[in-house]
Amino acid sequence: MSVPTIKLNDGSEVPVIAIGTGTALFGRDCANAIQLAIECGVTHLDGAQAYGNEASLGAGIKAAGKPRSDLYVVTKLKPGTKAADVKSSLVDSLNKLGLDFVDLFLIHTPSRDGTVQEIWQAMEAVHAEGLAKSIGVSNFTVDDLKAILPRAKVIPSVNQLEIHPYVWKAVEPIVKYGRENGGITCSSFGGLSPLIRAPRRTRRPVTPAQVLFKWILQKGAFVVTTSSKEARIKEYLEVSHVPDLTAEEIQAIDNAGAKQHKRFFGKQIFGDS
Numbered sequence: 339m340s341v342p343t344i345k346l347n348d349g350s351e352v353p354v355i356a357i358g359t360g361t362a363l364f365g366r367d368c369a370n371a372i373q374l375a376i377e378c379g380v381t382h383l384d385g386a387q388a389y390g391n392e393a394s395l396g397a398g399i400k401a402a403g404k405p406r407s408d409l410y411v412v413t414k415l416k417p418g419t420k421a422a423d424v425k426s427s428l429v430d431s432l433n434k435l436g437l438d439f440v441d442l443f444l445i446h447t448p449s450r451d452g453t454v455q456e457i458w459q460a461m462e463a464v465h466a467e468g469l470a471k472s473i474g475v476s477n478f479t480v481d482d483l484k485a486i487l488p489r490a491k492v493i494p495s496v497n498q499l500e501i502h503p504y505v506w507k508a509v510e511p512i513v514k515y516g517r518e519n520g521g522i523t524c525s526s527f528g529g530l531s532p533l534i535r536a537p538r539r540t541r542r543p544v545t546p547a548q549v550l551f552k553w554i555l556q557k558g559a560f561v562v563t564t565s566s567k568e569a570r571i572k573e574y575l576e577v578s579h580v581p582d583l584t585a586e587e588i589q590a591i592d593n594a595g596a597k598q599h600k601r602f603f604g605k606q607i608f609g610d611s
């Protein structure tokens with residue numbers, strides 16, 4: 339299955355879905371996960387020096403046996419790396435990955451000690467050498483972008499940010515600023531957070547079904563449901579351990595539902611056709 343691409347401001351094309359080696363895989367051997375992803379049709383792989391697993395990312399790429407030209411491989415500069423060490427750190431990453439270049443090299447987080455401009459110059463240098471086909475940033479605010487853009491010879495291609503509905507209001511100005519100042523494309527991490535993290539006020543993740551059941555229960559109704567699967571039945575029963583949705587979460591679900599009237603059962607109840 340081929341994944342659509344998006345064109346960056348330097349003309350390169352990026353597959354719009356990436357599999358990352360951080361969060362769940364942070365600090366862990368990701369070779370099997372990466373091999374599986376590539377075998378499923380993933381071509382865009384998002385690594386980072388800080389994840390401590392670039393060698394296994396490289397092993398997964400090798401095991402999958404896909405031509406290099408079919409893959410889009412990203413790594414990120416470890417937070418705290420000095421400008422003078424940018425190139426050696428990337429060369430080290432390339433050795434671990436078993437690659438001659440990465441498709442995209444990002445500053446993982448902005449340094450706010452006055453050195454971000456010189457770090458960006460070092461990023462431009464590895465780009466000029468062809469060690470990174472595209473360069474960009476991550477977790478940069480508008481102010482962080484303003485710290486590098488006026489003297490940048492290469493405009494960052496990408497700003498990788500947490501993007502999902504719960505942060506959209508806060509993140510939209512950064513997305514807009516980047517778009518309007520050199521055509522910086524944003525990539526998102528944490529996109530599933532509303533599903534898997536936001537309601538998670540316990541050690542266990544909360545499933546969409548549990549959120550819907552909580553919503554029903556907090557409306558004062560009880561739940562009549564069905565399942566032929568043991569795992570689902572247990573998931574339903576676990577709803578009693580899920581903390582209450584907040585008033586804002588309930589309102590957000592109400593608002594989303596109010597956008598359309600869509601019933602699935604008997605029409606006599608609501609008097610619609």
Ligand SMILES: NC(=O)c1ccc[n+]([C@@H]2O[C@H](COP(=O)([O-])OP(=O)(O)OC[C@H]3O[C@@H](n4cnc5c(N)ncnc54)[C@H](OP(=O)(O)O)[C@@H]3O)[C@@H](O)[C@H]2O)c1
Nearest residue numbers: 358359360361362384385476498527528529530531534543
């Ligand atoms: N630049 C940065 O600072 C930064 C920060 C964070 C992350 N990242 C990058 O973004 C990548 C993805 O990060 P993310 O974890 O934040 O992505 P995400 O899309 O928010 O979440 C992916 C996780 O959701 C789980 N999941 C999917 N559907 C689910 C469901 N219905 N119920 C329960 N769990 C479900 C998956 O678990 P299963 O494995 O069980 O399917 C997976 O672990 C990282 O690997 C990293 O490369 C970058």
